[in-house]
Amino acid sequence: MAFLNFFNYQVSNSLELFFILSKRDISVRFKQTALGMIWAIIRPITTMFVFLFAYKNVTTITNISGYPIQIVIYSGILFWNLFANSFQSVSNSILLSSNLISKVYFPRIIILFSAVSVSLIDFIFGLCVYFILAFYFKIDVSFNLILLPVVVLITLFLSIGLGAIFASFSVKKRDFLQIIPIIVQYGFFVTPIVYTSIEFYLKPWFKIYTFINPLVGLVEFFRFTLIDGYYVLSPTYILISVFSSISIFLVGLLIFQFKKDTFVDYL
């Protein structure tokens, strides 16, 4: 019993620390800015306009998905930013809180989880803009929306898992930090973010691809929950990606758990 009480105490303490660290990051995010939270919206909107410009004036890619291209691009970017921002901040989280880690003991894993808070808040703001956009293009919201938290959670798991791997290795060798922008930059184009997987899902390697790049399945799952009648990928593909994401999450945490005790020696 005593052990259980102690354990409970640990968990509730950890949760409190998690919330307070998240709160810190969120409240610091837009300090000394005039526009504040509006910045969270400006980024995805500008990206969307850049691609609209490219599609209308530069390339001749035609939108074969049947949904308004604005909706396809914006929902994709919304999803991508959630993943990319949280992945980047998780990867950097250990190095950024080196002064804490080298001086105080607390469960290190809290740092990973609280690192996604800012991206999640940005995402929620971006989501509000999506609904305005959807209303404008007369896209209905379906019951599938109740699955949205599930996609968001799995996406965050994926970014935490992948981020944990990079965070763990970059403590000793900073080379790993150099890989992160490459993933974020090129991942954007090899994932159906500003296009849909209709364009290539019949390719023979697609099934393997949804496993290697779980973001493919996740982004289509994400659009499925947001856009009424959007049905591009069959559940098999989506489940492969979900499975892959959760595996990465578990592997990431395992690596982190294994490495965490030596962080202080290399920070």
Add this chain to the structure above:
Amino acid sequence: MNNIVSVSSISKKYQLPSTKKEEQHSYFQNIFNKRKSEEYWAVKDISFTINKGDKLGIIGNNGAGKSTLLKILSKITKPTSGLVHIQGKVASLLEVGTGFHPELSGRDNIYLNGAILGMTKKQITQQFDEIVEFAGDQIIKFLDTPVKRYSSGMYVRLGFAISAHLDPDILIVDEVLAVGDADFQKKSLGKMKEVASKDKTILFVSHNLTAVANLCNKTLHLETGYVKQFGETGKVLNNYLSAMQNNLLEQSFNQINLAPGNDLVKLKYAKLTPSLIGNQLIADVRSSLKIDLEFWNLLDNQNLNISLHIYASTGECIFNVGTVPEILNKGVVQASLTIPSYFLNDGNYLVSFMVVKDKSIVLFNFEEVFNFEIADYREETTWYGKWPGYVRPKFDFPIQQVSLKI
């Protein structure tokens, strides 16, 4: 089981990159060849146990492994081998104000820092007013100001105030007490004594032997990572001090060809003798220091003088004193100097001297002839912070009441 902390043969190894130049060929070779690294044991095979309510002082020179041991005990880092068993909640005052976010207000930082140090929100709220009061009146006005606008003193005071209200079972204190002004130090030490009286266990690392002697019932003496002694404070400190006394501050050369120097002057003899009063074992601020120097002068009819420098361990010169120039002939020349008591403050000092010809030409500079330490000594004091400054004069400084009117 009464042992609240039991440590069994813990060791901690660090890999230091090799310092040998010739092994670092090029950038690419470093990637492909495994770089050779040297092992360094920060602490080696340390074992001890303490009971609930014990106050353990940890002493030792710089690099003895004190900080590494504290880091292991506070779970910040893991030992390479060995086991640590601790019962109860540990809080460490290793670093005051750790985790403060400069953009957040004092109020937010109290909650943030408290949570990082392991307090629950409820506990912080309960003690909030106490913490603010402990930190001082100044803080109250600035409670909703970002801490980046705080003065460094306010920052430290707020940090310490939070740490002081942690109420752990085991409190680990590094020399944080040395920060802040005298008034605040008094408050901090009072708080520590209050904690001590509540049957809490304290691990206290300090260079200040007086403070250790006053606060701790047990002492662990570390030397280059090993346990040199562990036991009752009185006994350990006595042995420690007598061991320090044995570091003879004397250099003597019988053969001229082995002596340091050049073909103009060579060192023959140098000795530093502190005056020790009563049962005093090592030089402290009360001691006067006598420096005797002898050197061989290898040329006739030289107008020579000695210029002696004393440096602090930080490298700053404390003072430079010279003899008057004398016409000296080939043979042995002797000089002696007495530094009065209550002159140098406690700390580590280096002595160098040079032989100068015609008041301006340096014949030879004998560097780091002595490296000595002066211990602290205080009577009837409640304040154990580091006494500031390099000199510690005892000037006449009378104070008196001149009137009863206000």
